[in-house]
Amino acid sequence: MSSLLHQGRASYAFFERNWNLTKRYWGWEVVWLVYNVVNAISVTLIGAAAPELPGTKGLKIDTAPLILFLLIGTAVWSYLSVTFEGVTDMITIERWEGTIEHTFMAPISRFTHLIGSCWYAVAHGMLFTFLQLFVMAAFFHLDLSNANYLTAVFILLLGSVSFIGFGIAASVLPLLFTERGSQMSYIVRAVLLLISGVYYPISVLPGWMQPLARVSPATYVLQGLRAGLLDNKAIWSPEIWSNTWPLIVTGLVSVPLGVYIFRIAERYAKRTGKLKRNG
Amino acid sequence: MAIHNLEEMQLTENVVIDTTKDAVVIDGVTKIFKKHRPLLRWSRKEQKDEKREVRAVDNVTMTVKRREIMGILGANGSGKSTLVRILSTLLIPDTGHVTIFGYDVEKDERMVQRLINRVSVEASFFKKLSPMENLIYAARLYNMPGAEARAKIKSILVRLGIPRDRIGQPLENMSRGMQQKVAIARAFLTAPIVLLLDEPTTGLDPRSKLDVQTFVRELRTVHDATILITTHDMDEAEALCDRVAIIDKGRIVAMGTVDELKRAVAERMERTTPITMNEVFMHYTAAHLITDADIERYGSWEKAFEAFEARKEDEKE
Numbered sequence: 001m002s003s004l005l006h007q008g009r010a011s012y013a014f015f016e017r018n019w020n021l022t023k024r025y026w027g028w029e030v031v032w033l034v035y036n037v038v039n040a041i042s043v044t045l046i047g048a049a050a051p052e053l054p055g056t057k058g059l060k061i062d063t064a065p066l067i068l069f070l071l072i073g074t075a076v077w078s079y080l081s082v083t084f085e086g087v088t089d090m091i092t093i094e095r096w097e098g099t100i101e102h103t104f105m106a107p108i109s110r111f112t113h114l115i116g117s118c119w120y121a122v123a124h125g126m127l128f129t130f131l132q133l134f135v136m137a138a139f140f141h142l143d144l145s146n147a148n149y150l151t152a153v154f155i156l157l158l159g160s161v162s163f164i165g166f167g168i169a170a171s172v173l174p175l176l177f178t179e180r181g182s183q184m185s186y187i188v189r190a191v192l193l194l195i196s197g198v199y200y201p202i203s204v205l206p207g208w209m210q211p212l213a214r215v216s217p218a219t220y221v222l223q224g225l226r227a228g229l230l231d232n233k234a235i236w237s238p239e240i241w242s243n244t245w246p247l248i249v250t251g252l253v254s255v256p257l258g259v260y261i262f263r264i265a266e267r268y269a270k271r272t273g274k275l276k277r278n279g
Numbered sequence: 280m281a282i283h284n285l286e287e288m289q290l291t292e293n294v295v296i297d298t299t300k301d302a303v304v305i306d307g308v309t310k311i312f313k314k315h316r317p318l319l320r321w322s323r324k325e326q327k328d329e330k331r332e333v334r335a336v337d338n339v340t341m342t343v344k345r346r347e348i349m350g351i352l353g354a355n356g357s358g359k360s361t362l363v364r365i366l367s368t369l370l371i372p373d374t375g376h377v378t379i380f381g382y383d384v385e386k387d388e389r390m391v392q393r394l395i396n397r398v399s400v401e402a403s404f405f406k407k408l409s410p411m412e413n414l415i416y417a418a419r420l421y422n423m424p425g426a427e428a429r430a431k432i433k434s435i436l437v438r439l440g441i442p443r444d445r446i447g448q449p450l451e452n453m454s455r456g457m458q459q460k461v462a463i464a465r466a467f468l469t470a471p472i473v474l475l476l477d478e479p480t481t482g483l484d485p486r487s488k489l490d491v492q493t494f495v496r497e498l499r500t501v502h503d504a505t506i507l508i509t510t511h512d513m514d515e516a517e518a519l520c521d522r523v524a525i526i527d528k529g530r531i532v533a534m535g536t537v538d539e540l541k542r543a544v545a546e547r548m549e550r551t552t553p554i555t556m557n558e559v560f561m562h563y564t565a566a567h568l569i570t571d572a573d574i575e576r577y578g579s580w581e582k583a584f585e586a587f588e589a590r591k592e593d594e595k596e
Binding site for chain 2: 005006009010012013016017020021024025093097098099101102103104105106107108109267270271272273275276
């Protein structure tokens, strides 16, 4: 019981620390929110412009579902970016500040350390994405009367588990390679979104990319969200279930696997002295 | 297992320590770092000449008794910090074993982490956060409730000379000396049974140094803490340490009380006037350990020392 209380307190320590950091870097929060909203608007405007684009002129196109289709892509892009960055940043920031040795010396399990940082990343990502969606809905005067919000939240939360697993595995990169690791984690994130059909169905991807799309949790999050928000599919509907079970499987596999990979990397870092920043 | 001090059990919650055991036992520890080959080789000759291995700690064996303040003296790059990192569970030794009150730093890592804390030479913090925010984070990691931690943090910081109005301000606006004091407060906060201080007073003004030294002594007196301190400051070593070990190129070259080491060097130098710790340090970390034969050959300890240092400089060039 006492040990559980300790791990709970430690887990909260990461949440509180990250919240304090967010408050101190509030200027950057505003910058990223504006950047993401502007980026999302410009992508979504492609949907609004569909009847005017070369090759579609003269065709009668209902732009509303297309706009919503793209908007969901931008929301997932934002959510995955913020959450993934939150997870990998727990190592990157500690590397830059030199606090990583202190954190690694604390008497807490690595699972507590990693999950403690992740649940803030999920909460941060959710808040960021809903703010973006709110602005976007107002900008495009979207009709969301047919949307199933319960399905959307369910799919996003379920997908978060897998994103956390992938994020933990990716945070090994900044652990082992101070600067390059952080750069590499950006590439991992971008590739994950590319193969997951962020603004298009995965059927348009080249053949060799499609097996990769099937193991990416973002694919099922995007499909599930689109089914819920565009077609009002309920959580228990077969369309949602076909995306739910792959997310359950990837979540069950990716989190323990991510923590396992991290532990191996930590041991390697302790053998080779890679935790040290300088001195 | 005999338990003599119930107070310590309360301090560490669920951790039982046998106070009859030595606090720190380092047994034949060696740590070698390998330099990695760069992906692109510009010059084959350069590669050949480069030394591939660095023996940071070389077969070190020593013990530190409970409530002892042990100093480790050594030049830059002599292996002091590597040794402290091994004790802190941040590095895994290649050979040998380290135990803290009988707990192995590798096998019983979590248990050891409950018993220790460390202050490193660089004050590592989230610089945008305030001392309070940084220390609350640390306190929670060590299972301290928020309210209790806040009161304790304020008391320690004020005691160390941090003005009350700075406790909530970002650390980035503080001087290096002040930041180092906050780092020291972070280690003291968790009342460790073994405190590892890696050059804790480097960069502090003389008054702050004295504050820290007083606090270190108090930690030993009040909390029965065992303290291992690395330093370049010979006066500090003399004032604070019960025993000192001198480390050179990863090896312990001398160990004993300050008086024992001074006596040994005075005898070697055939000096009747008092010997300083600086001279003791120079003797043991000289380019070549000066023997009786060297003194006879060059006429005096000083001349032998100068000759070997000059030879070392020539070799470097």
